[in-house]
Amino acid sequence: MADRILIASRAALAWALLPAALLAWSAGANAQESTRPGCVTRYDNGRPVVICDDDDEHKRLQGRRERFEAVVPRPELSPPVAAPSPAPAPAARPRFDVRPPPPAAGAPAGAGRAGGGPGGGKATTGARPYAAPTARPSANGAPAVRLQAVRALIEPKEMPPREVAGYGIVAFTTLALSHDVERYKSVCEAYKATLMSQSDLPPSAQMITYWPIGNKNTPEAQRADCAHLVANYAIRLGLEAIADADKKKEGLASRRGPFLIAWAPSESRLVPDAVVLVMDLSQLDTQRSFVEVFQDWRQHITDNPELWQRGGFNVEAVRRIIRDTFDRYGDGLLRLITSKT
C-alpha cells in the first residue's frame, strides 16, 4: 500500500516538475520576446499597450508622439538615393547623399519620421544631416532609410549622444568582478566581432551601439582592448540606461545582465511611450551565445525601429538559455567527476 502511494506521488511530482522546469527556463527569455506580426508594444506611462494596425489606442499614442515632436526637434534623414534627384550625383561616393533635404512646404512637424519615408524633412539647427546609404521599400510601399549598425565608445559627459539616428547601449548592472571578468570580456569580444567601428564608415544613417567608458581617448580604448574596456566601464551610464528602459518596473537592474538597450530616434529615450528594444543576456555565458545575440541585435536595430517588438515568445532565446544552462552545469559536473577520480 505504502509502495503504491509512493509511486503515485512520484508520478504526480514528475508531472508537476516538468512543466515548472520548462516554464522557469523560458521565463528568462522574457525580454527577447516578440508579438504577433503587424503589432508593436508601446508604453503609455509605463503601461504596455499592444498596438495593431487599426487600433484606436495607436491613433491616440500617435497624436501624443506628434505633439511631442512639435516641441522637441529632431535631426532628419535626407531623402534616400532611390528618389529622383534634380542635380547630378558627384563622382565620388555616389551612393551617399549628404545634402540637407529640401524643406517640405506645409508639412506638419514630425511628419517625416525615420523609417517613414521622405516628405517630412525639416532642417534642424546645428544638426548634421544624415545620408541614406541604401533604400528599400517599407511595408506601405514608401522607400525607407536603411540604418547601419555600428559601435563606438561614449563617455558620461557625451550623454545623450547627438546627431545619430538612434543609439543603443551595452548596459551592465555591475562592474566586472574577478569571477565575472572573462564573461564580460566575452561580451566585449562579441560586441567587437559583430559590429563595425563607427570610424570605419563614412557619415550615414547610423544606429550606434555604445560601450560606456570613463575615458575613450587612451591608446587602449582607441584600439578597443577588451581588458581595458571592461576594467574602465562607466557603470553610471549603464545603470541609467537600464532604469530608463525599465518601463514596466520589472527590476531589470537587479538581474545579472548585461542588457542591450536601444532607442530610436535618439531623443526618444525620455518619452514615456517611446519604443525601446531590450535584450537581456543574463542567462547567457558562452561566447557563441553572445555572438548570436549581437547578430540578432544588429538585425533588429537595422530593421525599421517602428517595428521593434517586445513581448511574446522567442524560440531562439529559449534555445540559447537552455544550451548555456546545460553547458554551465554539465561542465561543472564533469570537472567535479574528473577531479574526484
Next chain:
Amino acid sequence: MLMKIGLLGAAGLIASLAALFWLRPDTNGGQALLMIVVFAIVTGVGRLIWPTGS
C-alpha cells in the same frame, strides 16, 4: 515488456540526439548532461503513460 522497454529506450535516444542537434552545447559536460536529462525525461514520461510493469 522487453519490446516496450526497447521502444522507450529508442524514443529516449532519438529525443536525446534531437535535443543535442537542436541545442548544440559547446562543452562535453553540457552534451552529456543534456543527453542524460532528455533520455531520463522521455523514458520516465513514457513509462508513466505506457507502464511496462514491474
